[in-house]
Amino acid sequence: MSKPMKDMMVSDYQSRLGDSSEAIVVSLRGIDAEGTETVRSKMRQSAVSVAVMKNSLARKAFEGTALEALNPVMKGQNALIFGERSVVEVAREFIELIKDFPDIELKGAVLDGELYEGDEGVKRLSQFPTRDEALSDAVGLILGPGRNLLGQIKGPGSNIAGLLKAIEDKLEKGEAISKN
Incomplete structure (x- = not known):
């Protein structure tokens, strides 16, 4: 050639x-x-x-x-x-x-x-991992701690809100609230 x-x-x-x-x-x-x-x-x-x-x-x-x-x-x-x-x-x-x-x-x-x-x-x-899979994993790693922190913050707050709702319901019904 x-x-x-x-x-x-x-x-x-x-x-x-x-x-x-x-x-x-x-x-x-x-x-x-x-x-x-x-x-x-x-x-x-x-x-x-x-x-x-x-x-x-x-x-x-x-x-x-x-x-x-x-x-x-x-x-x-x-x-x-x-x-x-x-x-x-x-x-x-x-x-x-x-x-x-x-x-x-x-x-x-x-x-x-x-x-x-x-x-x-x-x-x-x-x-x-493909590029898209690696990016997805990276985003998950970045967002993971924030999601966990949010769960930790919301957890006690939702427990307190639940207790307050139960107290409110009892008071509306005219029931006594126990100290336990």
């Missing part, structure tokens, strides 16, 4: 990847064309792209980006999975998907420039 053609392909890869800083690398070797199309269509439904790239050109396209961490796993036949969704969510979906396609090999994933290598790395990544 000529140098201008390679440069054009690297530019195409870079434009397709855009600002992606998260991706998963898998090997689709061992599944037929129909299986590959099934994988692609399921990922496409999730707003995720599956791209087969020439490794040397992909490494060149990754230079200077967070995806550069994937270079060590870019060997053999690979497909790069990337898109608008969190790599954690995509890893979860892909782990479910490979139950139907056991020949798919998870080679690695990158999140914030950190490589999660191999099957175990991608599975570990899938157990992380």
Whole structure:
């Protein structure tokens, strides 16, 4: 392949990847064309792209980006999975998907420039909270002490209010109030 053609392909890869800083690398070797199309269509439904790239050109396209961490796993036949969704969510979906396609090999994933290598790395990544889950947890941690404090403040007040209401009811009925 000529140098201008390679440069054009690297530019195409870079434009397709855009600002992606998260991706998963898998090997689709061992599944037929129909299986590959099934994988692609399921990922496409999730707003995720599956791209087969020439490794040397992909490494060149990754230079200077967070995806550069994937270079060590870019060997053999690979497909790069990337898109608008969190790599954690995509890893979860892909782990479910490979139950139907056991020949798919998870080679690695990158999140914030950190490589999660191999099957175990991608599975570990899938157990992380997504951005939305992490934000929800953080909000819960921030609001938790205030909620507890409010409960502590309201608790005695509601007890006193209950006692006063009981006294008022007894007085309205003309009953005597005991000192117990």
